[in-house]
Amino acid sequence: MRVRIAICDPLPVFRRGVQALLRDAGIDAEAPDDLLAWLRDEQQKMVILTVRTPGDWTLLDELRRAHEDTLVIAILDEASVSSHVRALTTGAIAAIPRDATARTMREAFVAALDGQALVPLRVLRALTSLPHAVQDPATPTEVERAWLRRLAEGTTVNELASHAGYSERMMYRLLRELYTKIGVSSRVEALLRARDAGWLQ
Template identity: 30%
Template sequence: MVHGGRILIVDDHPVVRRGLRTMLEGEPWVSEVFEAATVAEAVTLAVTERVEVIAMDVTLPDGDGVDATGRILLSCPEAKVLMLTMANDEEIVVRALRAGARGYLLKDTDPDAVIDALRTVAQGGVVLGPGIGPSVLASLNRAPAELPAPFNQLTARERDILGRLALGDTNARIARHFGLSEKTIRNQLSGIFAKLGVADRVQAALLARDIGLGG
């Protein structure tokens, strides 16, 4: 039995946070529950409150829950993160697990199963929802290819976005694919263009295709 669990719920929907909080506060292994609605709040609370378990959404107003997971685990390596999201995308699952998440569940999972998953993660286990196929595990076992400069300056998320750009996707389609806002994608692309030293999406797409991204 786990005791003294300090839990952080990261979600921009108050109803989701409140519902999960109500269930968690009735669990004997939970000592305190904190809430965050943004990446910034999540990183701050995780560090200052020394939380042990985090239920993390992927799509947040100021960024990406996967990137937030990586930032939190750099400062709090003992924290256990369970991704709890509507984003049913194997690429995001792989990114989340590579970032250090201990599990990935969709929000339409039965609420009792979500609480069980958080308890399992708190005990050091790993939880993957029933929709997570063997291809995800195969992707995890493959070492990421080393990219030439300047592409090696890009984060995993930036490489993913650039790959979609190279396929000809619009900002709107890229945003839908990753469960992010178009504004977030525009900001990410500006950063990508700066790192690659290009002026626009056409130049970025051509360079990406030259090295096989989006092929």
């Protein structure tokens, strides 16, 4: 089955560079203007997503939840172990530093297309040492905790949506999903639960 590949990066030069790199390996990639619209059909997809801003982390998390069959490779500005772990636990199948060599990028893409993931040993060790609570599906992601913190500080849903790069309607939907995930039915209950669980710190 053919996999469609999209590159999502704010810099046209970087997008074209990655497209050329993949083309040299015999892999075609697209650079859609509207990534979420591009994802709507049923064909298997891979997204190469640059993760730099809070909105990018939110998008990565949304891709995991709304398009769980989509393979996401995160391109990271900061190549630290913590940023790799965050990308992988937020939904990426691989994370590559933005300044990675062409060979490293090609190997990661080919491995992902083959159903494999290349993970640096130091990142693998960090992942395997995570406490089990982090992997609890009822525990909010770091992005979701940031939303709860902002709500606790008095941020309106409209302001939160603007900051996260969503419409207000989409933000309400994401918050409803979060409330369901943590077992509550309202913002007040969510903030009380977050306070008791230590998610607001």
